[in-house]
Amino acid sequence: MALVRDAKTLSNKAIASMRIAMSTFNSYDDDGRVCSVLLHLQHACEMLLKAVLVQNGEKVFDPGDGRSIGFDRALHRCRQDYDLSEAEAGTMRVIDALRDAEQHWFTIVDEDFFYLNTRALVTVFDAYLKRALEIDLSSHIPSRVLPVSTKPPGDFDFLVDREYALIADLLTPGRRKRDEARARIRALLAMEGLVSDEVQISQRDINRIEKAIRAGNDLAAVFPRLNTIASSIEGDGPSIKVHFTKKQGAPVQFVAGDDPVGAAAVREVDLQRKFYLRATDLAKAVGLSVPKAAALRAHLGIDGDPDCHHVFSFGKSKHHCFSDNARNRMRQCLDDGADIEAIWAAQRG
Numbered sequence: 001m002a003l004v005r006d007a008k009t010l011s012n013k014a015i016a017s018m019r020i021a022m023s024t025f026n027s028y029d030d031d032g033r034v035c036s037v038l039l040h041l042q043h044a045c046e047m048l049l050k051a052v053l054v055q056n057g058e059k060v061f062d063p064g065d066g067r068s069i070g071f072d073r074a075l076h077r078c079r080q081d082y083d084l085s086e087a088e089a090g091t092m093r094v095i096d097a098l099r100d101a102e103q104h105w106f107t108i109v110d111e112d113f114f115y116l117n118t119r120a121l122v123t124v125f126d127a128y129l130k131r132a133l134e135i136d137l138s139s140h141i142p143s144r145v146l147p148v149s150t151k152p153p154g155d156f157d158f159l160v161d162r163e164y165a166l167i168a169d170l171l172t173p174g175r176r177k178r179d180e181a182r183a184r185i186r187a188l189l190a191m192e193g194l195v196s197d198e199v200q201i202s203q204r205d206i207n208r209i210e211k212a213i214r215a216g217n218d219l220a221a222v223f224p225r226l227n228t229i230a231s232s233i234e235g236d237g238p239s240i241k242v243h244f245t246k247k248q249g250a251p252v253q254f255v256a257g258d259d260p261v262g263a264a265a266v267r268e269v270d271l272q273r274k275f276y277l278r279a280t281d282l283a284k285a286v287g288l289s290v291p292k293a294a295a296l297r298a299h300l301g302i303d304g305d306p307d308c309h310h311v312f313s314f315g316k317s318k319h320h321c322f323s324d325n326a327r328n329r330m331r332q333c334l335d336d337g338a339d340i341e342a343i344w345a346a347q348r349g
Helices: 005-025 033-055 071-081 086-104 111-133 156-170 178-194 203-214 224-228 268-274 279-286 290-300 324-335 340-348
Strands: 229-234 241-246 309-314 317-322
Touching: 005 033, 005 111, 033 071, 033 086, 033 111, 071 086, 086 111, 086 178, 086 241, 111 156, 111 178, 111 241, 156 178, 156 203, 156 229, 178 203, 178 224, 224 229, 268 309, 279 290, 279 317, 279 324, 290 324, 290 340
Parallel strands: none
Antiparallel strands: 229 241, 309 317
């Protein structure tokens, strides 16, 4: 395949970052190793995705601000239009989430997990590079310099169970290892990118998970998404290939924000998706002024229903947000002939 100029430049940058990531992974120096590998792996993915878009004539600069699109938009467009599978996209999302956590704060990634995710990313990168741009990674990076581990790669379920047990142990009273435990929780949250199309590692999520682990909740209750993931390993030595897949028949558990049993499994990004309407948006959606919509909400008890209303706290600011359930209940009330003027007058009086 003859590459257009920008696609060739971007693919070269992608391979260069992958080469740096591989040499750093195998380096004897541990200082900054995880951070450096994750930064270069994520950059390699982003450059590859943009190379594919450019090669197919897509615009990669936002018409509004004139800046290049980011990783998430590039990933979504390749997933949607250019033959990137969901499993491949998930593997890239995990690396991006780990990179984000490590770059902007800190995380602890167990070496076995680090190796498994790195090898999985190399497998995905090689396959998509070859499929989308007809470039063979082995012609640029010899297999002898791909990530090498002295330990045999572990099964995903085993590694998750072991990591969860370690976190629980670190949170035992008297251990004084809370910072390490929370750093390891960040890594497990990042792994949810394999089955979730958006991953945001929030302090609120970490707080909920820490509280649940301290209370003795089991893995399935706290990380239900991880229970749907399996890993498959082919080959051995430097030529090993790792694939992450969704378990056959495994149900993906969705937990409502008002479910007290599954509170630890709720993620902040899921809450933001569900409760996305501000008071003004809700009023507009039901065709009322903001004051009259507030009166109808009070009449129906919307603000007291955790399936309709949620308060997001950002520092000292509190934002009241509403779900589609709130909108539907208010519309139904109006459609059934409720006298909004009488409701309005009663609430004012």
